[in-house]
Amino acid sequence: MMRNFGILAMAGALVVASQPAAAHHSAAMFDLTKTETIQGVVKEYQWTNPHGFLFVTVQDGGKSAEYSIELTSPNLLMRRGWRPSSLKTGDKVTVALNPFRDGVKGGRVVSVTTPDGKVLTER
């Protein structure tokens, strides 16, 4: 990772957001002191181990941006009332999240409000 970063810097093409995240899920990636709220449309809802994932498309001033939101595992989501059918592509949702520290759009889920007003949480 550092090597790639160095090469990019030498080439004079330092693009901070394109730095790949190394591996999965230490909470160090997220700023747990901050909570952001986004509104958008579900692009994809992944019901997978070790973590579920939610991709949401957000419209902002004529531009659209995709947010990656990490959920916990299906085992724990199930116990909190989530199901594979809880969210589907095209659903308008409000998501509260602890943002990634490195500027990538998205973060770790705090809550998801579904179109029928149901609030899903995992903690």
Place this chain on the structure above:
Amino acid sequence: MKLRLTLIACAAAAIAAPAIAQAPQATLAAAVGGAPVSPKSTHKSDKPAFDLTGVWWVSQPEGAGGFKPDPPLKPEAMKVWQDVLKQRAEGKNARDKTGNCQPPGLPLIMTRVYPTQIYQTPKLITMIYEYQNSVRWIWMDGRDHPQGEDLIPTYNGHSIGWWEGDTLVVDTVGMHTDPDIQPGVPHTDKLHIVERIKLTPEGFDTEITMTDPNILERPWVTKKVYKKSDSELVEYVCLQENNNFVTDKDGVLRSVRPSE
């Protein structure tokens, strides 16, 4: 009385961490130095004081994923750990072994926010951890640990147990050196763990004393609180779908299989 003293010590330690570790040593004299305890020679088991059969969740008011107070590390291990903490403070996934789907092993298996199912019989207590479908067999039949090369390094080690009045004592050695004992803290093959388990109105408490003369300055005494649960266990395999994060050309973070 001894446990109460220890609990007070633990509570005090939460406020003044550097003062810990000395007080509870008396309760666990046998653990000092990392030498395995032989129940045959030193412990005659009392009658079982309680039955742990059921499902339990670890309660972690001090925060999930590790132990408090901080381990009393020798300088070399402290250097490794401080480096990890520094990198994590910068948002990096430093030495995140469980995060990379490695089974946590003992003792970190006790820090996961997943339930544990325990089956207790007179000669064997089996602990099944939902997290990574991990199992411990605690032999209650008076046997000793395997000696020498018969002791195969395993992530959860080899456990024997016996009863001391109202306390279940579990003694574990043979932990493989791959997993850490605290995220970012290594150990050696001298790691020795003694758990003293007592029933509480809500579940059970376990006082965990770790010794490893190569890593720890003195015994590291910590505690976990378990609460009874009506959960049913479900399989959990970490390395299933997506444990690697990459950022695509549009700057969107994706989770993919390691091989992709």
